[in-house]
Amino acid sequence: MPIIKALASNVAVRRWAYNLSGFNKYGLHHDDVLQENEDVKEALRRLPANKVDERSFRIMRAMQLSLQKIELPKEQWTKFEEDDRYLQPYLEEVIKEREEKEYWEKNYY
Amino acid sequence: MSMSTLKTPVMKNIAKRCYASKTASALSIKGPQVQTKKLPNNSLVVAVPDYPTKIGRVSVTFLAGSRYEDPENAGIAHLVRSSAGLSTELSSTFSIIRNLGHLGTNYYVSSDRETITYTIEAHKDNLVSSLKYFIESISNQSFKPWELSDNLKRLQYELLTIPPEVRVLDLAHKAAYRNTLGNTVFLPKYNIKKLGSEHLLYYVKKNFNNQNAIISSVGVDVETLVHISEDLNLPNGDASCTTKAKYYGGDLRKSKSLDATYLAVVGEGVSYKDSQSASFAVLQYLLGKGSSVKWGVGQGVLEQNILKANSSDNFAVSALNFNYSDSGLFGFLLAYNGKDVSNVLKAAVQSLRSPTVTETEVNRAKKQLIFSLVSASESSAGVLENITHQAVTSGQVIPFEKLIAAVEAVTVEDVKKAAGKVAGSKLSLAGYGNVATTPYLDNL
Numbered sequence: 001m002p003i004i005k006a007l008a009s010n011v012a013v014r015r016w017a018y019n020l021s022g023f024n025k026y027g028l029h030h031d032d033v034l035q036e037n038e039d040v041k042e043a044l045r046r047l048p049a050n051k052v053d054e055r056s057f058r059i060m061r062a063m064q065l066s067l068q069k070i071e072l073p074k075e076q077w078t079k080f081e082e083d084d085r086y087l088q089p090y091l092e093e094v095i096k097e098r099e100e101k102e103y104w105e106k107n108y109y
Numbered sequence: 110m111s112m113s114t115l116k117t118p119v120m121k122n123i124a125k126r127c128y129a130s131k132t133a134s135a136l137s138i139k140g141p142q143v144q145t146k147k148l149p150n151n152s153l154v155v156a157v158p159d160y161p162t163k164i165g166r167v168s169v170t171f172l173a174g175s176r177y178e179d180p181e182n183a184g185i186a187h188l189v190r191s192s193a194g195l196s197t198e199l200s201s202t203f204s205i206i207r208n209l210g211h212l213g214t215n216y217y218v219s220s221d222r223e224t225i226t227y228t229i230e231a232h233k234d235n236l237v238s239s240l241k242y243f244i245e246s247i248s249n250q251s252f253k254p255w256e257l258s259d260n261l262k263r264l265q266y267e268l269l270t271i272p273p274e275v276r277v278l279d280l281a282h283k284a285a286y287r288n289t290l291g292n293t294v295f296l297p298k299y300n301i302k303k304l305g306s307e308h309l310l311y312y313v314k315k316n317f318n319n320q321n322a323i324i325s326s327v328g329v330d331v332e333t334l335v336h337i338s339e340d341l342n343l344p345n346g347d348a349s350c351t352t353k354a355k356y357y358g359g360d361l362r363k364s365k366s367l368d369a370t371y372l373a374v375v376g377e378g379v380s381y382k383d384s385q386s387a388s389f390a391v392l393q394y395l396l397g398k399g400s401s402v403k404w405g406v407g408q409g410v411l412e413q414n415i416l417k418a419n420s421s422d423n424f425a426v427s428a429l430n431f432n433y434s435d436s437g438l439f440g441f442l443l444a445y446n447g448k449d450v451s452n453v454l455k456a457a458v459q460s461l462r463s464p465t466v467t468e469t470e471v472n473r474a475k476k477q478l479i480f481s482l483v484s485a486s487e488s489s490a491g492v493l494e495n496i497t498h499q500a501v502t503s504g505q506v507i508p509f510e511k512l513i514a515a516v517e518a519v520t521v522e523d524v525k526k527a528a529g530k531v532a533g534s535k536l537s538l539a540g541y542g543n544v545a546t547t548p549y550l551d552n553l
Binding site (some may be wrong): 045046048096097100101104108 | 201203204207211253254255
């Protein structure tokens, strides 16, 4: 287990895994390809409008590329370092609030 | 608003003497002990610890009401009030509401032209554990944009349910003062979507500081309030910039599809700490605050005079007396449902300008005023409201028995002088509802 942990925290390994996953070839960011569950939907609702627009643009572009069965030119691929996880602070807050509610419902009713 | 009192030493002495000499009076009222303390951080602390109650009540008041707004952020004080209890930096709305509810605590916020007041009420055993959430939700507000937009529906509902008699009072202030105290206490429609998180954060940061804070309590001692002040950890800002309220006087009316006409006519009154404020309070009861007997006709001079002038149409009338920290309004509120309001209005304005001030009427007014003072002091919520209002408007709290003594010391001459002052000032008129037949000020 410590080996896996060490690997997971190693930047080089993470970059390798990131590039292997492939979504960056369509110009997408990590948070663009999250499963849209209730938490993510709520986090998206809280996201500032400009961030939502940027996300929509990236997703639409990716759909178009996928339809045409092509990728972006390599210099336009999202780089590991440039991938900002813009949704994470909102998502964390949403999850924390949900867990708080669940805790209350479990313990006080 | 009905509580009025005296500050100048001369009047205080008279009040004291009157109180000492009235051994025969049936009213030997002793109010609870009030403790006042100015903290090193400049917050004012007022406590009534020995009130016989099992409930502890604490208010934190900021001088941040609508008079401190700029034209750009009109109505923001209303928005701050409406946003109370939303998520803070550490607690979510859910946890604030659930935890307070779990402790059986009441938490509410009120605001007026001068202040925003956060109040908590809890059984004394639960008060300390409730305070954590109370303090957090005052001093750590974060105004998250999505929570504000979720709150809009409730805010719009609130704006739609404001009764016309409240709207007309707001208009009357606007007509009388134009700015400062004339700023509307309600969020205007055009600002509902415009004011957001940044505006609120800026306003709260600017106004919620130690200099502007007044912490008051009933059933809770001063030491606890000092701890609350420390835990609030407010910034040491400047006092809210107080442009002195200037009375101008004017005429404002708003046509609405209502059957009734709501009119407020006011002249310049006095501030709370003015030596004449007790006379004005008596004058208000002399003019009448509606019937004190169920289904009865009001005793007041206003109502009697209108009845003489016009007997068939439906109307309701009540005298108004607003005492703020540096100014005041005095007049009446009239609701009318009939064809032509001009006769009724003229009769009412006539009695406002030159009321019949007789010994009997003054005595009746004094009795009614004292009853209302005593009645308010019977509930600890009433006491809290009273001491908070006094601390806000005059920076000190006058013991209850001195208030009563000051009222008893008012003479017929004092009341006549007060009436003369109102008559001498330029009147303001505000109308709301069916204002088609309402005469203008220069025709009155």
